[in-house]
Amino acid sequence: MTRSISKSLFAALAGFTILICLCYTGLAVVIAYVTEDMLVGRLLTREAAAIESHAAREGVLPRPASDLLTLHTSRATLPAAVRAATSPSDVRAEVFAGDAHYHLMVRELPHHGRVTILADVTPMLVVSNVVQDVGGVLIFVALALIGLALLLAWLLARRLVRPLQTLALEARRLHPGSTASFSARARPDEIGELAGRLETSFNALQAALRRERDFTRDVGHELRTPLTVMNNTLALAATRPVERGDIAQLQAGLDELRATIEVLFALARAEHVGQAPFDLRACIEQSLLRLPDDALDEEGLAVDLPERLPVDGNQHLANLLLTNRLGNALFHAGPGCRLAITWAGDRLTIANTVDTVNKGQVQGFAHGQNLLARVAGAMGWEIAFHPGEASYRVEIAPRLAS
Template sequence: MFKSIRHGLFAALAGFTILLCVCYTGLVLVISYVTEDMLIDRLLEREAAAMSAHFRLRGELPPPGDEMMRVYRGAAALPPAVRERVAAGQPRAEISTATGQHYHLRTLDLPAPSGPLRVYLLADVRPLLVVSQLFRDVGGVLAAVALGLIALALLLAYLLSRRLVLPLQVLANEVRALSPQGPVELSARHRRDEIGYLAQKLGATITELHAALNREHAFTRDISHELRTPLTVMNNIVGPARAAALDANDMVQLRAGLGEIGGAIDVLFALARAEHIAQEAFDLRGCVEDGLLRLLDNGAWADDRLALRLPERLEVWGNRQLSALLVNNCLDNALFHGGAGTRLSLSFADGVLSLSNTVDPARAGMTQGFRHGQHLLRRIAGAMRWEIGFHAGAAAYRVDIAPRRAR
């Protein structure tokens, strides 16, 4: 069952407050009674010292200087409750009786010619018991004040626990209200304490988790979307219903379909790892030339059908691997959908890289298949925050790529 941290903190503060109140109350009572007993004992000690000095000088017992005290020459004359303590062998004692008397006893052995003289100094100290009398007189007021202070302490503990835990509760509510597709905005991230650090790290972690989940969903969706068309073409060619042998055109389409599948897989895995691939400034012309050289080396294109109008260096900001995949996919699609005699033109103007290929009217139907790769190319461009546009015509097909320029 969910339990708020504020309740636990309030219980801890309240318990600590009540414990302090009880401990200090008990300590005050102990100190009060001990002080009272020490005062009475000091009075008896002074009286006993005075009587002993007087007896040594004059050989007789003087009357006590305090009317609360009396001297007894024998134990038989003591009150019954006191006599029982003496009979038990206690030279000093504090005795309370049921009739209200409160005695303090001190036994004295005075030196005499015939031997030590034992006398008993007994004091009825009821008038000096101010602590008990104080609690009887103003005990109700003291209890009311103590309860009021405890209530005030509990209120302060409640307010303090609420104030201390409120930022954590706000953070917990914001995290609980987050949606997988929504932005991660935690209000505590600007605090300059541990809660602010926690909010920053938690927000960054949740953002990374959402990005990872989105990439996983996109990867699953793209696998289904991008591979369906080439697999359908291949199944139609090599299906069991076809009895005729595969001709050259079929083999070309099969190889192209396999190439598309391999390229799509490379791109999808690159996009899945896009967050972990650093972006940097690089020369986009180098990626274009590498893609063209790859086609020339494979014999898929002749350089006499190529028109290249690019600056000597084309510094852009992005990811070199994704950029190469983007350019290579555009070139492969231009070759496949444009036909063997297609002419390719690459130019750069006003911050836009344009790749245009001619289209054989006899292959116009095949250019529509290029649509299944547009989503993937948009994904590649979006991962680098580039813009890409597709323009299909009756005699030509053009792709416009607007990269981010390097600062």
């Protein structure tokens, strides 16, 4: 069963508050009683010294200076409650007799023997009198202060726990595929650090899940077509001799499979692939060199590029993007493909002709578009596809290097 941290914190603060109140109340009562006893003790000591001085000087016992004090030369004259509560050997004693409160002190005086000084200190009991006179007011004030302390404890607990409750509420509202954004991330304390770590971890997990989902979808989508072509070619080979065209088609399918798999794995690791400036023209030249020797003749390729094309991105992904695009151009355009690669207006354009006669025998122009778009998006580039009746054009807008 879930327990609210606010209630737990309030219970702890309230318990601590009540404990402090009880401790200080007990300490105040003890101090009051000790002070009261010390006052009576000093009064008796001072009176005993005065009696001893007067008896030594005058030879007779004086009359006590306070009406609260009486002198007794015999125990028989002491009140019955005092005689019952003390013994003849006691030098000092404190006796409670109903509503009366006595303090007793015994002194040995020359020529007078054992003299007992008895003080009825009932009128001097400040603590008892205060409790009797204003006890109700004190209890009311104490309860009011405890109530105020509990209110402050509740407000403090609510104030301290509110950021955690907000963080928990925002975490409960998250769902798969969403982006975490916790309001407590800007706090300069441990809660802000916790919110930042949770936000980073959740977004990283969502990105990993998206890459896994995209990888699974792309494997099922991008590899199905070349596998189908290869399967059909092998099925035809069982009924007739294998021709050079069939072998070429199988080789092309294998090349496309290999390029697609490389792109898929590169996208799956895209978060861990750094980006840096590089020369895009060099990547284009490398991709052209990877094409088969008989793929294009001198008239089938037109290149119009600056001497250098410095861009920002990942060179490995850029090579895969260009290789995949050029391979698709040759594979989908059919025999007699004409390929043009130009740079204008900060955009790279790769256009190829379309075999209008046999276009029904080649695969669709849209094959691989999603994959190329994801490769470009992983580097922050823009890509646009422009299919037509006689040509197919792809425009790529890379991030230019500063």
